[in-house]
Amino acid sequence: MGQVAQGAQDSHGHGEHGALHKRSNDIFGSASNGKVGMWVFLMTDGLTFGGLLLAYGILRVRNPDWPHPSDYLGIGLSALATFLLICSSVSMVIAQAAGEARKPRKMLNYLLLTALGGAIFLGIQVYEYIHLFHAQGMSFSDFMHGPPQFSSTFFIVTGFHGAHVFSGVVYLLIMALRTAAGKYDDGNVDSVEVAGLFWHFVDLVWILVFTLIYLL
Amino acid sequence: MAHASTSHGAVLDQAALDQAEKAKVSKYIKIFWALCIFTVAEVGIVFFEKVLSKLVIDSVVILFTMLKAGFVGYYFMHLEYEKRWTKIVAVLPLLIVGFYAIFLMPDTVRERPISLYVAEPARVYPVHEEAKSETAAAPIEGQFFQVKAGEASSGAPAGAAPVAAPVSAPAAGSAPTSDNPLDSVEAWR
Secondary structure (H helix, E strand, O other): OHHHHHHHHHHHHHOOHHHHHHHHHHHOOOHHHHHHHHHHHHHHHHHHHHHHHHHHHHHOOOOOOOOOHOOOOOOHHHHHHHHHHHHHHHHHHHHHHHHEEEEOHHHHHHHHHHHHHHHHHHHHHHHHHHHHHOOOOEEOEEEEEHHHHHHHHHHHHHHHHHHHHHHHHHHHHHHHHHHHHHOOOOOOOHHHHHHHHHHHHHHHHHHHHHHHHHOO | OHHOOOOOOOOOOOOHHHHHHHHHHHHHHOOOOOOHHHHHHHHHHHOOOOOOHHHEEEEEEHHHHHHHHHHHHHHHHHHOOHHHHHHHHHHHHHHHHHHHHHHHHHHHHHOOOOOOOOOOOOOOOOOOOOHHHHHHHHHHHHHHHHHHHHHHOOOOHHHHHHHHHHHHHHHHOOOOOOOOOOHHHHHHH
């Protein structure tokens, strides 16, 4: 995807394919094709999360036995995970700013830092899952102390988000490899920004999930 | 982003680039502090449970969450630099999910049965590990031996009855103490 975005900007950016580029300019401004594509993908992904969260909400408000989440889920640990994702989002924008200032070395370091934040987040999530399995009697399909939907909605929402974190980490590592190979030395970091969009979206969704699943 | 496009062809000196980077990073750090403060406030507001009502707490938490999500979208995802259509694409899922939520409101009324909703028999949830192991083991044994005892009393010679009786005794003893739905299944049989 990164390659396509960059190629599109390089070949259309100087007016050889004026008509195509102009039309996209009027609507999306200077946003590259790759960026617009990522935004449209994020829209569909947001709808998927929205559907899951709505299902969770309906199951919850219709169930009088629904336990208070903080009785079974660790708020402190997930607050730490939230903090980690916020930090990695910040390091992502710093990486992009460094790339635009033609400091590929600094961008590489911050990209790796971002990926590390995501990896630690995944580690926390694995630890949390194991803890919930053993200490709180939560499995994917049943819950020992309450309605099974409490367990299954928790795991489907956080699991789907965790899959996003995992793919985000892989995506960031690919971007780091490309940075190390010198692909962004000229300061044209559009495809890094596209990767950043995905990563910030994962952070944004977690901010919502943290409130809706853990806090309310 | 603005000067990723201007840097095509134009030669920008490194000092200007550094200046621009510095300005961006200082803005990002401010957003970072805002996000941290809102997160701490969200988690910390539960300590005011005694003072504030649940509705107020939840409203404040949701407001802070929306602000945080807005900060991430607007500043980190650079929506501030995008044209209107990118912004529309970005808020579209929120609008659609919001409308959907409004249309689902009637279904959130618990008392009003909807056609596909099938009431389950009431479940009793044990609170402790020990309680769990009792009820997990008891109904299966009880059911098994109950059936066996029934067979023994109906068809088997009298000699078999003493064998079945001791094992059915604990099952019979545990049955009245638990409100397990499986008991009602047995009664129904």
